[in-house]
Amino acid sequence: MIYLDNNATTPTDPEVVKAMLPYFTEKFANPSSIYDIAFKLKGVLENSRKKVAKILKVNSNEIIFCSGGTEADNIAIMGSVLAQKDKGKHIITSSIEHKAVLEVCKFLKKYFDYTITYLPVNSAGVIDLNVLKDSITPETAIVSIMLANNETGVIQPIKEAAEIAHNAGVLFHSDLVQGIGKIPVDISELGIDYGAISGHKFHGPRGIGIMYLRRGAPFTSVIRGGGHENNKRAGTENIPGIIGILKALEISSERISKGASHMAELRDMLQESILEKIPQVLINGKDAPRIPNTLNISVKYVEGESMVFMLDEEGIQVSSGSACTSNSLAPSHVLLAMGLEHADAHGSLRFSLSGETTREDIEKVLEILPPIVSKLRKMSPFAPPEFK
Amino acid sequence: MSIDKSKDGRLYTSKVMEHFRNPHHWGKIDDADGVGRVGNPICGDVMYIYLKIKDDIITDIAFETLGCVAAIATSSIATEIVIGKPLKEAWKLTDRDVANALGGLPANKFHCSMLAEEGLRAAIQDYLKKQGRSVDEFK
Ligand code: FES
Numbered sequence: 001m002i003y004l005d006n007n008a009t010t011p012t013d014p015e016v017v018k019a020m021l022p023y024f025t026e027k028f029a030n031p032s033s034i035y036d037i038a039f040k041l042k043g044v045l046e047n048s049r050k051k052v053a054k055i056l057k058v059n060s061n062e063i064i065f066c067s068g069g070t071e072a073d074n075i076a077i078m079g080s081v082l083a084q085k086d087k088g089k090h091i092i093t094s095s096i097e098h099k100a101v102l103e104v105c106k107f108l109k110k111y112f113d114y115t116i117t118y119l120p121v122n123s124a125g126v127i128d129l130n131v132l133k134d135s136i137t138p139e140t141a142i143v144s145i146m147l148a149n150n151e152t153g154v155i156q157p158i159k160e161a162a163e164i165a166h167n168a169g170v171l172f173h174s175d176l177v178q179g180i181g182k183i184p185v186d187i188s189e190l191g192i193d194y195g196a197i198s199g200h201k202f203h204g205p206r207g208i209g210i211m212y213l214r215r216g217a218p219f220t221s222v223i224r225g226g227g228h229e230n231n232k233r234a235g236t237e238n239i240p241g242i243i244g245i246l247k248a249l250e251i252s253s254e255r256i257s258k259g260a261s262h263m264a265e266l267r268d269m270l271q272e273s274i275l276e277k278i279p280q281v282l283i284n285g286k287d288a289p290r291i292p293n294t295l296n297i298s299v300k301y302v303e304g305e306s307m308v309f310m311l312d313e314e315g316i317q318v319s320s321g322s323a324c325t326s327n328s329l330a331p332s333h334v335l336l337a338m339g340l341e342h343a344d345a346h347g348s349l350r351f352s353l354s355g356e357t358t359r360e361d362i363e364k365v366l367e368i369l370p371p372i373v374s375k376l377r378k379m380s381p382f383a384p385p386e387f388k
Numbered sequence: 389m390s391i392d393k394s395k396d397g398r399l400y401t402s403k404v405m406e407h408f409r410n411p412h413h414w415g416k417i418d419d420a421d422g423v424g425r426v427g428n429p430i431c432g433d434v435m436y437i438y439l440k441i442k443d444d445i446i447t448d449i450a451f452e453t454l455g456c457v458a459a460i461a462t463s464s465i466a467t468e469i470v471i472g473k474p475l476k477e478a479w480k481l482t483d484r485d486v487a488n489a490l491g492g493l494p495a496n497k498f499h500c501s502m503l504a505e506e507g508l509r510a511a512i513q514d515y516l517k518k519q520g521r522s523v524d525e526f527k
Contacts, residue, residue: 324459
């Protein structure tokens with residue numbers, strides 16, 4: 001199996017699993033209880049929070065554990081705007097955000113009458129900071145821009161964008177999910193007020209995430225209950241998950257510089273060889289800085305789902321932004337926002353590597369993909385005669 | 389639609405995958421007697437169907453499809469079903485027949501089989517029109 005869908009999820013690192021195991025069966029108590037075995041776990045929890053904070057270069061009381069990236073995006077944006085509802089009901093985000101942000105904006109618009117501005121991106125997939133500046137109004141409560149896009153890997157100028165927002169007195173949230181583990185992320189350096197992190201995108205477990213909440217940033221909890229996480233997010237703490245995400249962060253921060261250059265080398269090799277071997281392929285996002293593990297291509301005259309399945313038959317797992325692969329039967333909103341034709345979004349493929357990906361894996365893909373493309377082009381009503 | 393055991397926990401039935409892997413009658417017929425060109429308004433996929441017809445019998449057929457696994461498999465099985473059949477019978481082929489012949493399709497892929505039904509009908513219609521005839525004779 002050659003698994004190249006690591007932006008979707010990653011296998012949990014066996015070391016992470018090993019670290020988590022005792023916390024399911026032996027050290028299982030509820031940290032809110034007062035007897036010894038529980039109180040000790042409270043210590044484990046706070047110690048883990050400290051270590052996580054240190055890696056992310058923030059204060060430990062700025063780390064709020066929750067169930068994942070989606071929840072972190074939800075509670076950060078909702079928690080921020082509800083705490084500042086007197087300021088105004090305007091949100092700025094980008095047209096390429098993950099659904100975890102876009103759907104929150106839609107929700108706030110529908111039920112709380114917020115106005116949403118979606119910043120466009122250029123053909124490289126990057127927002128325009130001047131447009132951001134011009135979009136801010138006295139009513140703007142928050143700006144939410146992702147660090148790296150899940151489909152194209154394109155990195156946004158978060159530091160600069162956050163500065164623009166702050167200069168106008170507006171708070172800034174960033175979905176950091178695809179950045180962590182792939183590029184070094186220093187949250188204080190980025191200067192954001194809220195951030196979202198997901199465990200399973202960097203070989204941690206699922207069901208655990210982190211909301212970064214800058215000390216003093218306006219916030220009200222939208223998950224109410226027993227006052228956990230310093231009243232920021234209720235719910236019995238997922239200790240195995242917290243141990244897991246900490247371990248995964250430790251491993252990835254240790255390996256990141258080596259891992260990033262390894263992935264970049266293989267990604268570039270895949271990109272260049274595809275361009276060499278397959279005519280009429282577009283590289284989506286190639287003119288922007290990208291996280292090192294992601295390659296998004298559009299293959300002219302073919303559809304993505306059929307390529308995904310043919311690759312799967314050969315033991316290679318990738319994904320596509322084709323309309324046919326989405327539940328909504330609409331092609332990738334990210335690629336369309338970059339100005340791609342519907343047909344090119346339809347023929348898109350995303351390869352997302354991991355630190356475990358080998359040169360042999362990439363060579364195998366380069367052997368398997370070209371004949372698949374030729375076969376589908378032969379069948380395609382649109383392919384010009386030279387492909388028949 | 390009943391649960392298909394051939395799916396074995398996969399998205400598509402083994403019949404769908406069989407036709408997807410080795411589609412029948414794909415390609416183009418340059419001197420076709422009837423051509424149908426249809427597009428799927430839902431996801432943007434396209435199918436062309438080419439027919440050779442003799443004495444109102446489909447003697448040869450070919451398809452070109454840009455689409456998902458289900459679109460390619462339905463194109464393939466539809467050509468398989470109607471080759472050698474009289475036009476009148478081929479006209480009656482429905483999306484449901486096509487889906488059933490494949491052992492079923494996932495619910496959100498049922499619309500893909502419409503492409504085969506519509507493509508075939510468009511090709512038959514094209515042929516009849518060239519002959520100065522009308523599909524009314526099949527209704
Ligand atoms: S043809 Fe697009 S979903 Fe099947």
